Amino acid sequence: MVIGPSAGRAQGEEQGEQLGQQLVVDTDVHEYFKGFRSLAPYLPPVHRQPVEEWGFSRIDTGFPYTSGSVTRTWQTRTGWRPQDDGELGSDLDVMRRNLFDELGIDIAILNNLQLPVAFMRGSHELGMAMATAYNTQLVERWLEPEPRLRGSLIVSLDNPRHAVGEIERLGNHPQVVQVCLPTSVDIQFGEPRLRPIWEAMVHHRLTLGIHHGYGTRTIFGYPRQHIEWKALAPSHAMMAQLASLTFNGVFDAFPDLKVVAMEAGFSWLPYFMSRLDQQYVSFRDQVPWVKRRPSDHLRAHVALTTQPMEPMTARQLTTLVEDCGAAEMLVFSSDYPHYDSDVMDEALPHGIAGDLRARIMGRNALRAYPKLEAPPA
């Protein structure tokens, strides 16, 4: 089901064209491991003690709120809850039934949110060991038992060499399609020290997924109210990282790098593109290594997931896409199993053209993920 490293991207795109509207790729599904103790068998003995004996059970992002989405995340649809009443998304059989049997999704891409090792302010070695443990169990517990799943590696940014090692270790696995990083960390993705990571990803045809999480910040850090954070932080932080990648020449240096901006919305795209282009016309001399208009770089390199989508009519969505040339930039995501998931028919406004719907629901993902191949019809 997966094309090998030697096959070209054009092949995948062509197959997607043939399959047309049948293909559905969910680009943002969250699987959960059953608590940090469940990672212990994958940790070297020296790093098991914090998990098994010292109660290490979460990585602190600084998230200050106690209400809103924090609790509602766990109040999801009843049919999505695991049989053992454990973490949502932690039961492969329930996930299979929900995504593939009930919703008719063809391919689902997993992104884990429990282990933002990039936020560890100490114990970096433990963070790296946990990233390695997570990646190994991702392959063993999720990808190999279920061929319709694809996975995203977790890496620590504290030590790019370790990150590259993880990519070298598992990047060739046919179901590993992405490296997923949190949107807000204390490092801008345009920083040169990260380039070995991007280089290794391109070599293995892995996409860079940037995902919103509890650590996402606004310009205020965490605003006083949770609703302010929820409304603004995802897009603010995502724009900052995409601008950092663009103006620090990452897209010029890695013409094959693909980025998927997840859970940050997309209706800001026309503003963002024109704003970057405007500044580039005035200040190109500050970044002479950038050889294309920022909006052209974004169209070539970046896709954005649909969920959470603001209420939008078919006309509004179509106009937005046409105005900024984004017909190939949007990819369907459900955010399963969270409370605010957008699933299938609910995800897009009724009445959009069939071709645009087919692109968003599946075909654009073949472009955003070079390792994806449409399953046989």
Place this chain on the structure above:
Amino acid sequence: MRVDVFGVDEIAPGQVRRVRVGPVDVVLVRKHDGSFRALRDRCSHQGGALSGGRLEPMVEGDHLGEYRFSERRMVLRCPLHQFEFDVDTGRSPADPERYRVRAYPVTVENGRVLIER
């Protein structure tokens, strides 16, 4: 139609002059290599007079952190919003399709600068 605008010795390399060519305002520049270029003196963005801007070597670079002044290409920078125009082509290096001004052929004959329109 060719219009005689200046004597060659009246403009030093690196200088910018506004001239009238028929009904059109044109900015005449002399590059550091001594050659002449002529562009319409009206920025295609908001109409600023390019003759009020700066003539600079184009900043080039191929790798993050690399800056060098081009030995060949020069830009005229609009004083209103700092848009650059390559004096060889009249096009913005950043967005050559969207922002460009007309470039006029310039010839030198018998010590005189002639602009063709």
